Amino acid sequence: MTDAHFPYGRRHHVDNVPEAKALVADAICIFYPGEADPVISNLSVSVPTGTRLALVGPNGSGKSTFLKACAGLLPIHSGTIRVYGNRVGLCHHRVAYVDQRNEIEWRFPIRVRELVMGGRYVHLGWFRSPGEKDQERVDQALEMLEIRNLEKRQIGDLSGGQRQKVLLARAFVQEADLLLLDEPMNALDKESRSVFSNFLAQLKPMGKTAIVATHHYEEGTDEFDDVFYLKE
Amino acid sequence: MYLIEPFQYAFMQKAAVASILSGLLCAVVGVYVVLRRMALVGDALTHGAFPGMVIAYLIRGNLFLGATVAALITALGIGAFARKRSVYEDTAVGVTVSAMFAFGVLLMSYTQSYRDLSSMLFGNILGVTTVDLILLGVVTIGVIGTLFLYEKELILFSLDPTYAESIGISVHFLRSLILTLLALTTVAGIVVVGTVLTTALLVTPAACARLLTKSFKPMMRIASIVGVGSCLGGLYLSYYVGVSSGAAIVLIATTFFGLAFIWKTVRGE
DSSP, rough: OOOOOSSSSOOOOOOOOOOSSEEEEEEEEEEEOOOOSSEEEEEEEOOOOOOEEEEOOOOSSHHHHHHHTTTTTSSEEEEEEEEEEEETSSSSGGGEEEGGGGSTTTTSSSBOOOOOOOOGHHOOOOOOOHHHHHHHHHHHHHTTOOOOGGGGGGGGGGOHHHHHHHHHHHHHTTTOOOEEEEEETOOHOOOOOOOHHHHHHHHGTOOOEEEEOOSOTTOOOOSSSEEEOOOO | OOOTTTGGGGHHHHHHHHHHHHHHHHHHHHHEEEEEEOHHHHHHHHHHHHHHHHHHTTTTHHHHHHHHHHHHHHHHHHHHHHHHHOHHHHHHHHHHHHHHHHHHHHTTTTTTTTHHHHHHHHOGGGOOOOOHHHHHHHHHHHHHHHHHHHHHHHHHHHHHHHHHHHHTTTHHHHHHHHHHHHHHHHHHHHHHHHHHHHHHHHHHHHHHHHHHHSSSHHHHHHHHHHHHHHHHHHHHHHHHHHHHHHHHHHHHHHHHHHHHHHHHTTTOO
16 A cells, blocks of 8 residues: 555554465353353364354353454453454454344434445555545445445435345455455345355355354255354 | 615624634534433533633623633533433533533622623623624634544434444544534533523534534525524624514514424325
8 A cells, every 4th residue: 555544443454464364263162241151161163264154052152242353343351362363353354243233323314325335344444535436446346235226215214124235335345355244134135145155155265264154054054164063 | 775774883794704604613513412312411501601701701802712622511411420420411411511511600799780691691692892893704624624534424323323433433522522512512502692502503504404404504595594594693682673683583483493394294294
């Protein structure tokens, strides 16, 4: 990058660790403040690059907590998490985190296109506005998730399924290598469900990795490459 | 002629410039206050500024500067309280507001003059000095410029703080930034409408704009027009009818809000 650039994290690029797995969690424990029992205790999992992993388990088994920890949003009490061989938080643009939709202020007065553009911010950093290349990426993502017709819609006017697709589009424009998706299939009708399957299928040839917390895992489908069960 | 006549007096010219600057600044910052639901915090900061003004008055300093320092200290205090999470934020704000205000009133007993108290509580736009105007100008440019520079992050943070954090944006920094800008803005409001009514100058124009548009940029524009229009309108009213300018400003803004509300209701939205 030639022009002045002020990334959000302290470092924008770290050296890639050759042949590192997308994600390796080793014996991690996570506590919520003030609680005696850990939400996650002694969890180890290793996710090779290019895998689409379903993260399955009952409510309260720690699916969301695990994803948040991998995104650097929650501290882990013990153990280690490595993302592409590096410590969590060293390379924000390589990890896209998609929250459950209810944690977003949907009444905020902006349009779908502007929300999706938020996915480019990690590349822009402070003080820079999106350029032509960023606009193109947004166009691609809107096409891919079949929401081109919604780009000028206020986000408050979207249905549950549309909201989900908008968030997936934002994750896609981030051009992350690892996507952490928390319950992306809730509130999706059949048609939107197939858009999501298609989204996952398109990640595969790009060599991207996805970890998807879900209640909707069906054995025998080719939506996912692998499944990981979390116990309560 | 009717419109120009008041401005043959220097004090009215200064009052007009102060109205435009404060009306604009409060409206722009007010958009964030309304969208982020920070009205209560805004209220706390205006009351927090009050003892600073009294202290400045007692030591014959600039009231505007005194208010600014006290509002910034209150902002820091609220930020620190909120991070501890041992008390709810609205409780923390409630405690701070009353304590700071009581402290101001207590200090006021040393002045033995309640005439000046009234100008602090209800504003004294006709008494604005050149130094006040310069400070107000610097604050207005500084705050609006900062909001512009950080706009994309502030919007993302207001909309989806978790995602903002996940891409490495320091949400603690942004929260402190908003509180600081808000503290500076409340002081600009205090100059024009006083401690008690500043919250209205922050919230009402933005709330009115929110009723009229669903987009962010138009909301800024409409709020600015309503804010500046109300301030100038209130100034005229006080000149021709002889009513308190602060009260007139707030009631004009409220009328705009009422009309917007009726318009929205009639349209069946």
